[in-house]
Every structure is written in C-alpha cells, then in structure tokens.
Amino acid sequence: MVYSGTAFRGSSAVFILIASLAWLSALSSAQGTRQQAASTTREAGLAAWQQVYSVLTTPRCINCHTATNYPEQGDDRHRHLFNVVRGPEGKGVPGLNCATCHQSANADSTGVPGANNWHLAPLSMKWQDTNDNILSSAAVCQSLTDRSKNGSLDGPGILRHHEQEPLVLWAFQPGRRRDGTARSLPPLTHEQLVAVTRTWVDAGMPCPQNP
C-alpha cells in the first residue's frame, strides 16, 4: 500500500482513519494469506532444498567442498592425486597451486577441467567430514545458511552464487576426461538448480530437522 505524502485537513483525517482501518484489515488478511502461503511454501521449500542438496553432493561440486587438507577428484571422489594440498587460501601452495594445472576453461585435449579462479571452497563450507563422508542434508543446509560460514551471503546472495559463480557453472559443463569420455553431470541442469534455489530462498531457506 502506498501512501502519498500529501498533507491533509479535517475531513481528510476521517479519510485517513478509514483508510488506516482498511489498510490494517487488509494487512492482517494479507498476513493470513502469507502465513497460509508460507506453510505450503515451507514444504515446497524443503522439497526444493532436497533438490539443491542433490546437486551440491554430486562429485562435480562436493569434490572441492572437503573438510580436509586436500580436494577430491573423480566420480569415486578419491583423494586428488599428485599430493596437491589446500594451502592457506584454498588455492594450493607455491609451486603446486590449483592454477598449476587448472586453467580458466576446460582443456579437453588433455583432460584437465578448468574454470575461472579454480580453488577449494573454504573449510567453513565443508560438506563432508574428515573421513570424506558426505554430511547430512540437515547439516549441509545449516552450514549453507550460516552467514558466519558462507561468506556472509543472504538468500539472494546464495541465489546469485548459484546463478553466476564460474565454478558452479562449470559443474554443468565439466568437460572431458583424458580418455575422451565426458564427466558425469549433476542430476539437475543449471537452470533447474537456479529454479529450485529460488524456490527454497523464497520459502525462507528452510532446513530439514536433523534426521
């Protein structure tokens, strides 16, 4: 409801009173609608979250969201070969950075995946435990929505991250392995990921209870 900032006198006061009452009642009924909408959206939001979770825990994403000193690689998520390590900023160490091999685009002729600023997610964004077991849906959701852990992202920020972050985009065009076969894809397309993220964010980013 938009108020114009016009001044008013006498009879306008009555108008304002009636308008206020009308507004208040509209507000409470809208509130009621929203509450009603919120409860269905919460279910829809949780369902959307499960879809998001199914993408986050695919190897193309979770291989860099580790709790350890190393990334993983491959569909079997084995420890990344060649002794690469996390390094202080998740970019490896001098002489053995992520960028030592991973360039800004996939190198299909040699089988090395690439995207801009290839690096590990920070430890605060770990989605596995230190034994490389994937965390539960509830735990990942908690972590993802914790602004002290997720780089201060709010809902729209997370949505933007899923829409635009090069490493996220990469997961849906992950290139070819050195034997020429295509890397496996997440269960959703990028557009679908964005859509379910939006639904989840609109629902207030609900998290499932701990199982």
Added chain:
Amino acid sequence: MSVTTMLSSESGLSRRSFLRVSATAAGGLIVALYFDFPVHAQAPQAKTYPPDAFVHIQRDGKIVIQVNRLEFGQGVQTSLPMVLADEMDADWTQVVAELAPAGDVYKDPVFGIQMVGGSGSIAHSFQQYRELGAKTRAMLVAAASQQWKVPGAQCRTEASVVHGPGGQSATYGELADAAAHVPVPENVSLKKASEFKLIGKETRRLDSRPKCDGSLKFGLDLDLPGMKVAVVAHPPIFGGRPKSIDDRVARGIPGVMDVFEIPTISKGTAVVVVADKFWTAKQARDRLSIDWDFSRIEPADTEQLRAKYKELAATPGNVAVTRGDLSVLDGVSAANRIEAEYEFPYLAHTPMEPLNTTIRFDGDRAEVWAGSQFQTVDQMAIAETLGLKPEQVTFHTEMAGGGFGRRATPDSHVQREAASIAKRYKGIPVKLIWTREDDVQGGYYRPMFAHRIEIGIGADGMPLAWRHVIVGQSLVAGTPFAAMLIKNGVDETAVEGAADNPYEIPNFTVTAHHPTPNVPVLWWRSVGHTHTAFVMETLVDELATHVKTDPIAYRRKLLKPEEKRMRGVLDLMDEKSASWRNHLPEGHAAGVACHECFGTNVACAVDVSIENKRPKIHRVTVAVDCGTAVNPLTIESQFQAGVSFGVSQLMAKGAITFKGGHAEQNNFDGYTPPYIIDAPVAVDVHIVPSKEGPSGCGEPPVPVISPAVVNALFRLTGKRYRTLPLLSL
C-alpha cells in the same frame, strides 16, 4: 644382471669368457657368452686399448675423454674421467667428457660388450681407465723428453704440464701433436693410492650445470633437419595382431604422413603413425580404431598367477643350492618353526625420460641416436633389421633420463621398432617415441615372485634348517644369456641374494620354478636382490625377535666367519646410528638390514614412524663397502637417491597388475613412484675406507631399504609384512 655376483661368488669360476657374435645363415643372430677371467677381476686386461680412442688433447689444452658407458644418472660420466685424468696428471678444469659411440674399443673389458649394468662400470673399467691415463701421460712425457733431449724419468707432470729437469715446461696442449706420434707403451706403472689427486676426492659432476639450465639434450630432445616422429599402437595383449585398422580419422589429421604395420615383440604386430610432430602422431595413434586378434594368445591375469605361484611354491623346484640334511626340519617343534609365504608384484622401471630412438637410414649406412645401456646388442639388432652390417651403423650414445635396467634389452625391441620404421624413410631421420602409457603398459617388468620358506630354529636360536622355494619368471630363458645364467634349470638372477646368502645355515636348500606367463620381463635395478633381500632380511629379523636378540647382534652371530666385509658395514652402521637408534621419539622405531650384491656390502638402519597410514622414513644411516671409493660425492648420491628409489617397492600403488592380458595401470596415476614425501627425509652415508678394487654402487642401495623399513614397522604395529607393495597400514 647377476653375472658379477656369480663371478664374485665362491662357486668356483675359472672358466673362460668372451662374447662371440655371429650371424646365422638364416640372418638371425647368435650371441654366445662364455666366461673367461679370474674371480674378483682386476686382472690384467687381455686387450690393449688405444689411448687415442679415449683421450683427445686439444691444442688449447682441453682434454676430451670418451666414456665407454651410458650416463643415466649414476655419475660415471664424471668418475671414469676422474680415473683417467688422475693417472694422466691432467688439469681437471680442462676435462670434457663425452659418451662414446658404439665401438669395439668401448666394450666392457669383462663382459665383452658395450653396456651398463650389473653395477659394473667402475668395477670393470677402473683398471682400464687408469692404464689409459698412465699411457697418455707416458706419451706426453716421451714427447717432451724427446724435444728437450732429457731422460723421461727426470720429467714430472702436474695439472696438464710436463716439467723438465732444467726448468723446461710444456703444456699438454702444446705437446699433443708430438705425443700422437709416440708409440703407445706396452706397460706403464700406475700411481700408488697415496699419489691420487682426484680418485677418492669428492668431485662435483661435470654434467650438473647443463642439466640445470635446460641446455643438455637427452635422446628425446634430439632435433634434426627434416625429422619425423613415430608413435606406435601396440597390441593390448602381448603377441596380438590387428585384424582390421580404421585409420580414416588418424590420416585426416594435418601433419600425419603414414599409418602402417610393423612386427613387434612376442611375435605380435603393431601399428605405427608417422607425423611431423609428436602431438600430431600421438593424437592420430589415439584415434586409430583397431580390431585386434588375440586368438591363441594367453592373457596374463595377476589373480590367476598368484594362485598358481602359491601352489608351485608349495612344491620343490629345480635345485639352486643344497647342503646338509633338510630332514632335520621334520624334527623341529612348531614353536621353533617359522613358515612364511611372500609375494612380490610386477614392477615397471618408468625412467623419467620415456623410451625413444632416432634413426636415419641411408640405404648403405644408418645413423642412430639412442640412450642405450646395450650399444653392441642394439647396434647389431638395428643392423639386422636394416639389412646392414653392424659396422655400417653409426650409433651415438645419448645422455639418458634414467634407465634402471630398462634400456638394456637383450631383444633390442625398441630399437628394432625404430629400425623397421626408419627403413621406410630413406634419408629422413625418424624419432620413435614411446609415450608414458606405452612405457607403463609395454612389458619388460621385474617379474612377479612368490617365496615359500620353512625354517627350523636350533636350540642356540640360530636357523638349523632352511628350506626355500622361489617361483618367478626367468629373465634370460630364450635369450643369449641363458647358457651363462641358467644352471640346472635355475635362472641365477631369480635366486641371487638367497642361494648365496652370507649366513651360516648348516642345512639349507633353495629351489626354483620358472613359469612362463605371457609377460615380457627384464632386470630391474638390483634384479633378484629386489625380492631375495626383502625375504632374507625380514626373516633374519623374525629370527632375532624369536630369540629376543638385538637384530644387529643376531646378524653378527649368524654371519659366516669369512664375511668380514659384511661385518665391517654392520659395525660402521651400528656406530653411526647407535646414538639416534637409542633415542627415538614416541611413535618411532628403528629397523635394520644388510645385503651384498654385485660385490658391494651395505648395511642400513632406518627411523620410521607412521603418518597418514604410510611409513614415514625420517632418517637412514647407510654404511657401504665398495672397495676403493673413486668419487665419494657420487657414492653418497647413489645411496641417498638409491634408497629413495628402493622405496618404490613399498608404495601403495607400486605394482603392475594384469587383468585380461594387459596391465591395469597406464601412467603415474595408477603406478606411482615415490614422491618427496614418500622418500627418506635425511640419509647419511658412510664409506668403509678400503684399498680393494672398486665395486659398484648403482644397485646396492636398492635391496636394503624395504626390509629395513618393514622391520621397523613390525616394532610399531606388531605385524610382519610379507606381501609387497605395502598397502594401507
């Protein structure tokens, strides 16, 4: 190769030896190797080596010395010139070393072929290079003394200068032309050890700087005008042949010149792509669609072989050695018996420089560039393939990026491939490159082995009876080396280190079986000692534990009385490691091992803990007796690096396994050598002072490290590890 071991063993060697090479009427090749020289050979050479084939003194004073060996890391390109330069009284700063091409005069004086192997370079050429240096010096002195009209005995030499009795002096460069006209003396006197200026001194390698600035060219780096590159598609199972080849995509790649078949090993046929560049050739080779015929070819399978080898090991094989009465074993109670089964996988050498050879065939001649450990054999094989005589083939020895035995193949298979290809490109040099995948999958592995041992321990805690069966492929069966190395059906290279062990065991037998799966095999740095030392030194450790005796003390007691040099290295290792062995931090344990191979005795102690489920080797103390130590800096390097190489056998991914006839691994991701974190952090090396003739250091570092480490691990985990490689602890 175990030849030197055989020669230095006590089994009595007064047979004659020489290498005779002849071609059969059908155009095949017979290389017959017989024996002819005394044991512990530093005997006078039967042949006279012309100094001018080895030393070229330039007018500007530069001294170019030909090294009759491949340099592939061991440092011989520095140490043999040191020997010659010392006797010659040359100015070491003027010395340049080159790798000699294939040539009659460059043959190993003991083996009679030009080669590197058996850790024999210094051992066999020490005397030879001393004499060459002394003769060169004598000729320079003769030239000077003629010019000055003074007796040669009144002249002295120092740092490339001849000094006359009356204050005259002339540099070697100034005298070079005149010296060339002096007859080569029959006999020369050599320096006393106290007179050595270079021999025995720590001397930095001559090839260091060019290997650090990218300027040194290895075989793979060779570039010649008009050169083409060849990459080969080998049959995935040894001996296979193409049924059909679809090369349309391959030929469509710009730069591809041709696709054709050539014979390859195990009577197979391979498909070659020749292109203008490596990447082009590789892309094309990878895009060949080949339907292979594997009919009537046995596909090797590791699990099947393991089962078969285990079965065989439970039965006696052909006798390698036997003494005493093994029936006393039956009388030993279970509490005093050790029964053990050991397993070892196929190992690949994977030298850092992938295999390669460049050949230009000119019709009536050919020129070859290769980092070969077997120049004589390879030259003959190339000549045969090209329809030439060996003397029509100029064979350049290139600096090689490692070898470990892989570049010494009796069948010269890579060279034959290269020659088959070059034959089709008259006048054009063709470089054959094996990719790393070709290398890891291409065979010529250290064979799989299984051992079964039964030990009866006597009342004194010493082994009373020891029955030992070894199962593994013969390296030399079917090669020209068979006559020399297979006795009574036993390939000596499979039992060396066990059959001739230095321990006092009164009732002792070693027998062997040699199955023949379809996998080509080859000597891998230290050969039979790679597995026999592991078995011997871990079992001796078990025996020591059984009677609650310190493992060093136990060995001192168990060694045969005549093993003075082994006792010497044990003592030195003990002395140099006692302080840290007795002060290990929590979670660390020490392990020891000792072994002799190729005439060199080695003892080591290791400090090991477990990190991330792997052994972390914090320190190795090594004692070595290699006789006269020509270059202590190289010897230290060989042991520091050699024990790191030896850790290969412990690596979790340190095995080539077969399934469906081919190796399951194809590069360093599946077959992984030690990285820096896997290798010992610190290695201190101690050389026993000796005036004996020099023996080699190329292979002796390798056998001791694996048993020492697992002996330490036992003290941490309580487990004995009898299967290699070491999987997660």
Added chain:
Amino acid sequence: MQTYKLTVNGQTREVTGDPGTPLLWVLREDLKMTGTKYGCGISACGACTVHLAGVATRSCVVPVSLVGDRPIMTIEGVGEDRVGRAVQDAWVAEDVVQCGYCQSGQIMSAVALLKSRRKPTDEDIEESMGGNICRCGTYVRIRKAIKTAAQQLA
C-alpha cells in the same frame, strides 16, 4: 589451425597449430626449446613445469589456446632471474642431479616456492615440491639445495 603470439622468456614468438596442442609441445617442437621435459603428459610428474605469469604451471596439460597473453618463463630463461640463478647455483653446489631429466621441473617449482617463501620450512618444501617426481630419488639433496638457495637469497 590457429596462430598464437607467445611471450617466452621476454621474447615474442609466433606459432601456428592445433589449439589443443599442449604448451609443452609447442615449446619443444615449434620453438625448439627442449629444456622443458615430457615425463608423463598427465601433470603427475612436474617435469614440464614452466611459469605462466609467475605461477608454476604444468605445460603438458595446458593447451596453447588457453595461454593468452600471460608471459611464459622456462628453464632456459629462469637463470636471468635472481631467485632462479640462486636455485641453479645451489643445485650445482649441492651436486643435486643424477640423470637430470626431472630437474628442469624441480628447479621451476623450487623457484616458485622461494619467490613466495624466503625461509621455507621442511613442511613448505614437502608441500611445494610434493608433486614433482624424481625417479632417481635425489630428494635428499633437493631439500638441501632449496635451503642453500634460501640462505644465499637472504
């Protein structure tokens, strides 16, 4: 076929070839610079290490099409750099090399380490050099030479 302008050790060079060709083979065969080595082709061994815009990079897996205008430094040029020279000198002083085939890559990795860490610890050395294979096993002297170079540069 594409043409690329590459800046190698300060010099601009032009090459034409298949965009997917790894930089390693462009250096070795088009530019005849064989100091950078082929050991595995799958970035497992580090023998192919060069610096791309100062970052240690495994040239065997980087297609020439992805190099862009980033300046390339190879083993042939690293001696012009103060840190590079110190590392090469230390390698010679400590007699590090055996066969030498891996050492171009070892040196390039060590230079990257020392440009970033003045006094590398043992752990720094293990991490930064952790992906370079030396089949001969010269690791003990590599560790020592890095420390020697660090002292020289201090």
